[in-house]
Amino acid sequence: GQSLEQPSEVTAVEGAIVQINCTYQTSGFYGLSWYQQHDGGAPTFLSYNALDGLEETGRFSSFLSRSDSYGYLLLQELQMKDSASYFCAVRDQYNFNKFYFGSGTKLNVKP
Amino acid sequence: EAQVTQNPRYLITVTGKKLTVTCSQNMNHEYMSWYRQDPGLGLRQIYYSMNVEVTDKGDVPEGYKVSRKEKRNFPLILESPSPNQTSLYFCASGLKGTNYGYTFGSGTRLTVV
Numbered sequence: 001g002q003s004l005e006q007p008s009e010v011t012a013v014e015g016a017i018v019q020i021n022c023t024y025q026t027s028g029f030y031g032l033s034w035y036q037q038h039d040g041g042a043p044t045f046l047s048y049n050a051l052d053g054l055e056e057t058g059r060f061s062s063f064l065s066r067s068d069s070y071g072y073l074l075l076q077e078l079q080m081k082d083s084a085s086y087f088c089a090v091r092d093q094y095n096f097n098k099f100y101f102g103s104g105t106k107l108n109v110k111p
Numbered sequence: 112e113a114q115v116t117q118n119p120r121y122l123i124t125v126t127g128k129k130l131t132v133t134c135s136q137n138m139n140h141e142y143m144s145w146y147r148q149d150p151g152l153g154l155r156q157i158y159y160s161m162n163v164e165v166t167d168k169g170d171v172p173e174g175y176k177v178s179r180k181e182k183r184n185f186p187l188i189l190e191s192p193s194p195n196q197t198s199l200y201f202c203a204s205g206l207k208g209t210n211y212g213y214t215f216g217s218g219t220r221l222t223v224v
Contacts, residue, residue: 045212087153101154
């Protein structure tokens with residue numbers, strides 16, 4: 001099975017940089033994804049890391065280190081609208097169609 | 112507009128009364144999936160479907176059924192709902208094999224009393 005751990009809550013100020021970590025214990029997986037979910041809304045896809053290293057998409061970057069069983073989402077130039085929950089997710093190595101999500105990190109951006 | 116549409120958005124029902132939550136997508140996606148979201152547990156996969164008439168269990172399938180008679184529709188059926196199925200449910204769709212994320216519906220908040 002898969003187990004992904006994230007901090008439950010993070011607080012940062014507008015304009016700052018924040019890193020949301022995801023550590024995992026898995027039997028094998030295809031890459032690490034990140035999703036954003038605003039209160040009452042649907043999850044929306046942010047990024048995917050198939051290989052180790054950094055992927056950058058605008059203000060957001062995501063990093064994966066398979067040897068450390070660790071990944072993170074980096075949000076730069078924080079805006080109030082970035083206040084949301086962020087989930088990491090993996091797909092099972094032995095069943096490409098099965099997904100496992102972390103419990104989510106609630107990001108609070110303050111003025 | 113490309114979207115995944117779930118209905119209803121909110122539903123309150125009584126224990127044991129069969130219900131169906133519908134999910135429809137207009138993007139011609141092969142892959143569709145159902146999740147439930149509970150506080151502190153994130154999203155857990157219930158069932159998924161790779162194509163018409165092809166469905167399989169996710170992580171928490173007990174108490175649920177699905178069907179995929181048409182490519183665009185993937186209803187979630189609770190034959191005999193129980194209070195522990197009170198949750199927020201999401202349907203998602205995507206291209207088969209894609210690594211670049213899936214499109215989620217707006218969610219269905221189900222309360223079973």
